[in-house]
Amino acid sequence: MAFLDEITIQAKAGNGGNGVVRWRQEKFVPKGGPNGGDGGRGGHVFIRAVRSFRVLDQYRSKKEFFAENGEDGGSRSFKGADGDRLTIDFPIGSVVTNVTTGAVYELTKEGQEFKILTGGGGGFGNEHFKSSTNQTPKKATPGKPGEEAELHVTISLIADVGLIGFPNAGKSSLLNVLTNAQAKVGDYPFTTLDPNLGDLYGYIIADIPGLIEGASEGKGLGHKFLRHTSKTKVLVHLISFEQANMMKAYETVRTELEKYGGDLDKKEEIILLTKTDTVDEKTIAATVKKFEKLKKPVFAVTLFDDSSVKEFQDSLVNILKK
Ligand SMILES: Nc1nc2c(ncn2[C@@H]2O[C@H](COP(=O)(O)OP(=O)(O)OP(=O)(O)O)[C@@H](O)[C@H]2O)c(=O)[nH]1
Numbered sequence: 001m002a003f004l005d006e007i008t009i010q011a012k013a014g015n016g017g018n019g020v021v022r023w024r025q026e027k028f029v030p031k032g033g034p035n036g037g038d039g040g041r042g043g044h045v046f047i048r049a050v051r052s053f054r055v056l057d058q059y060r061s062k063k064e065f066f067a068e069n070g071e072d073g074g075s076r077s078f079k080g081a082d083g084d085r086l087t088i089d090f091p092i093g094s095v096v097t098n099v100t101t102g103a104v105y106e107l108t109k110e111g112q113e114f115k116i117l118t119g120g121g122g123g124f125g126n127e128h129f130k131s132s133t134n135q136t137p138k139k140a141t142p143g144k145p146g147e148e149a150e151l152h153v154t155i156s157l158i159a160d161v162g163l164i165g166f167p168n169a170g171k172s173s174l175l176n177v178l179t180n181a182q183a184k185v186g187d188y189p190f191t192t193l194d195p196n197l198g199d200l201y202g203y204i205i206a207d208i209p210g211l212i213e214g215a216s217e218g219k220g221l222g223h224k225f226l227r228h229t230s231k232t233k234v235l236v237h238l239i240s241f242e243q244a245n246m247m248k249a250y251e252t253v254r255t256e257l258e259k260y261g262g263d264l265d266k267k268e269e270i271i272l273l274t275k276t277d278t279v280d281e282k283t284i285a286a287t288v289k290k291f292e293k294l295k296k297p298v299f300a301v302t303l304f305d306d307s308s309v310k311e312f313q314d315s316l317v318n319i320l321k322k
């Protein structure tokens with residue numbers, strides 16, 4: 001799934017149900033008193049932080065969200081039912097602005113909720129207006145409208161893992177092996193134009209578009225996507241055995257990380273050498289040895305065989321659990 005950066009939607013709390021005018025109808029009571037019930041309250045609108053980006057999918061097509069209206073009152077003093085609340089979910093890290101009032105809500109913790117729009121109160125039925133001086137009130141009041149607003153949402157998804165490296169290193173292929181993201185894979189550079197996201201045991205993995213030398217000066221797709229790695233716990237740096245000089249490829253990307261700033265280069269890093277199927281065992285062993293001198297975890301895999309990724313995956317999950 002490609003990444004949604006910001007969205008604008010309309011939301012509305014439920015209207016209150018109307019109060020009604022009704023009269024008691026009893027066989028042996030010629031003039032029944034008023035018994036029109038009150039309307040129910042309209043449902044409120046809440047926003048909630050969830051630990052999943054999949055909820056974003058619904059906002060691609062649907063732009064209007066309504067809480068339920070309250071029911072009208074009935075006869076025999078029957079009060080209309082309150083409308084159900086509506087809860088709109090956003091991924092943790094989202095900032096929701098009520099454009100209509102200017103109120104801003106930051107969703108920082110899973111399960112955090114804010115009531116952002118209040119449902120309209122129900123109207124009063126004629127029974128409510130009965131008094132010692134007025135035994136037959138003919139008055140009932142309508143329900144009040146629910147609050148409505150335009151909501152602007154900026155999403156800075158808090159990914160746990162960032163996949164980085166040159167174009168064609170196999171980042172999207174790796175995402176597809178680890179998760180059910182079904183990211184597009186292609187044998188040409190810059191297949192990924194927007195970060196892809198996947199979910200591994202509840203951890204969010206962001207597959208970042210390929211970086212090249214000069215990305216910080218805008219070469220290729222630039223380096224702005226690195227902002228999605230700013231809160232990750234660990235970076236997985238992929239270097240393909242197809243590279244003539246793998247260490248140079250590694251260092252080029254490291255330089256771009258430094259240039260991006262924000263201490264990205266100080267983050268924990270796993271080095272993943274990919275496409276082992278294109279070289280012989282001796283080359284693999286020698287290259288792994290070279291990279292191990294960097295004193296970081298190093299793994300060599302082919303993404304064409306899921307089982308080859310297992311050891312790396314276990315190590316990644318262990319780091320995430322720490
Ligand atoms: N031989 C071989 N090819 C692989 C392997 N993994 C991926 N590929 C191929 O390498 C090409 C690039 O893979 P992607 O996963 O799209 O690479 P990427 O790093 O996401 O590339 P960009 O999105 O362009 O940055 C595709 O043609 C893949 O099929 C592997 O383990 N061995």
Ligand SMILES: [Mg+2]
Nearest residue numbers: 171172191192
């Ligand atoms: Mg890709």
